[in-house]
Amino acid sequence: MQNQNPSGDLKLYMIGNAHLDLAWLWRWEEAREEMLKTSRTVLQLMDQYPDFVYTCSQAAAYQWIEEADPELFEAIRTKVKEGRWRIAGGWWVQPDVNIPCGESYIRQALYGKRYFLEKFGVEVKTGYNVDSFGHHGQLPQLLTHCEMDHYVFFRPKPSEKVLPATVFWWQASDGSRVLACRPPFHYNTSAEAIDAHIELAAKKIELHVGSEMLFYGVGNHGGGPTRKNINSIRQMQKRKDLPQIIFSDPESFFADIKPRAHALKVVEDELEFHSRGCYSTHSDIKRWNRFLEFQLLFAEKVSALAELKSGKKVPVEKIRQAWQTVLFHQFHDILAGTSIPEVYADADQALTETLVDVAGIINASVLALTGATSRFITNQWIVFNPVAWERTEIISLTVYFRGEVSSVRLEDASGVEIPVQIYSRIFHPDNGSFIEISFAGVLPALGSKGYRAVPDERNEPDFEEKTIVSFETDFYHLTFDPQNGLIQKIYDKENDVQVLAEPGNRLVVLNDPWDAWGHDVREFRDEIGSFRLNGDVTLEEDGAAFAKIRVDSRYGNSTARQTIYLYKHLRRIDFELFVDWQEQSKMLKVAFPINLTEFEGTFESPYGSVKRPVIGTEEPLQRWMDISGIYEGENNVEKAYGVSLLNDSKYGGDIKNSEMRLTILRSPVFAKEYHRLPQDLTGLAFMDQGEQKVRYSLIPHANGWQEAHIVRAAYAFNSRPETYWLQGELDAAEASYLKIDPENVVLTVFKKAENGQDWILRFYETEGRESLVSISLPVFSIRIEIPVHPHQVKSILVKEDGNQFTAVESSGMENPLEAGEEVCVTQICQE
Structure with missing residues (x-):
């Protein structure tokens, strides 16, 4: 139907969609059936309404259709070619956009966009995470790095995050930017609400933009636009007092406003916060995610090296499938911990099978690369x-x-x-x-x-165990309170600093009556108790490598064992915590009050870090958080000092009054009803019951976290060395296959390119410094040098032609950049 409204150039783009949660209050099999059902309904509507346009994201859901109903898949391909079925997002799923590591977002695009290009011939340019619970600040860089120009989101809501307009430039810390839009209202819109939404949106269209997006359709469990939706919009199209109303898609909307985009405001900030409890809900799925991300990255590195060294081919397809399984379980309602128990039983099975495959790749590759063996021969x-x-x-x-x-x-x-x-x-x-x-x-x-x-x-x-009240190494002198087992003091001998303002390593229990999301909660401060010493502080080991101190404690029906490791050669103070958690609707944090003034808090984010106000609000984080400021010593001598808190599987924490608290777990009721808990919780299942394990580490440091190279320290803390038996000569076993300098740069990726021929390197700058990066690859007999800018993520494509290697800067999609930095490649002797 032709729009009958001639009023100016103002336009309302009506986005028909059916948001589908791939798992939530249902298992993935039910979501797959709903995807099939919704898609068939949409095709019927397209036959009835020639102007109707439909938008759909998530490559994983399209793959379901391809495998379950090839005829339906072909019908969708036809509508895509006609321009009526529009693909948005370009990612494998709509993931949580706080918890996965930075590389996972690149893989969401790499595998999602390649799928859409291969199956539909579509180059997706618009990122699309309409239901995710917040969006980290480096995402604009990762989107542009993956050849995407736009982004659509709905959360945080206007009441949670004030933005200058519905459309704006969203900029990352390196200067990368995308056109972003938070459309008004909601991505699910009933037929009754459409008329009112159109009228309200028409009054708020900014003249310098001239257009607005409105979403409509039944969602979450699929459904999509209805005949009533479409008929209502068609009736509104007839009104001459309204802007032009167009059945369309997000990419067309962005194409319309791009010529006028120079006038838009720039937002260089995170798009946060929504549902802060999600950072710590369901410990097991979050542990799985962290561990498999690191194992997959290691599998890629070592299998690539094995092919170059021994000719053993990289199992590209098996690695791709493993990544796709991990990416699927990063879906926002799965990884956030807001799904039903059956979803996590399915996840545990799928991720266990994936781990077996990944471990097999690592084992076979290391054996091929080094001459190691998987069975005992000699010591x-x-x-x-x-x-x-x-x-x-x-x-x-x-x-x-x-x-x-x-x-x-x-x-x-x-x-x-x-x-x-x-x-x-x-x-x-x-x-x-x-x-x-x-x-x-x-x-x-x-x-x-x-x-x-x-x-x-x-x-x-x-060694004979003994009770202690203090312990000293070359780095630290620790004093324990024999009454409660807390660390009373940590004296940093090298820097002459009393690290703690008050006793630390305190296991704090908080009241947490909220749902799985933690809707509308900004902070968790309702402390109701803490674990109390159950026995003595015991020195279990003290030798050439480490000292091991055990602290057993109890709260209610729950018990905890903290094992503290102090090292002869490392400045880290490591903690291994085992908890048998029997509490319900409560939260557990570990707290360290740090002896600083004029301090600031920094939290790791995906492929970056962010300073946030230290006001006690629950914050998302990755492998570390830090508090740095001024230490006032004797005679009022001031010095720059800080403390970093690392972890191996946690994603939430807070800082207030110089106290750092890492969130260990939450125990809300499993998701049942959205944002509505029943009064009587009897008989309901609670999360994180029973045994829980976490490793965390304290690193006191002079100056700021940058000078202590905390990003590398945290990366290494999550990347334990692997050991194998060796059947060859020892001297042949020693080798460095790849090295990156300087210390403010972290290499995350070395892999076989998706084309099966070339090689991909990826790294990022961590401390905000211009640097010349040097990558030594003895296995190639080359050294690569390339500049990197502050906070930049950079990819390099290495091509092999006989014994000659060339390198160019590439995108995350593994395509050479036309305007990339020059890469200097020099030959080095084989080491």
């Missing part, structure tokens, strides 16, 4: 460092001897003895001796080092 090991810089790390091995042996000598390839700490000895006349040792190993960048264990005649007595 020789190869230790593989997954990060692209040299590091010192504590390594643990189990040594076996056929006879009775009580002590061990450990050597490297040069025969140099490495001091070891023996913490377990088991001897059985029929089975021999099993000795568990730990030591501090200096590991080459993204490479390996070999070690050999031989019997030693030294008779070292077993």
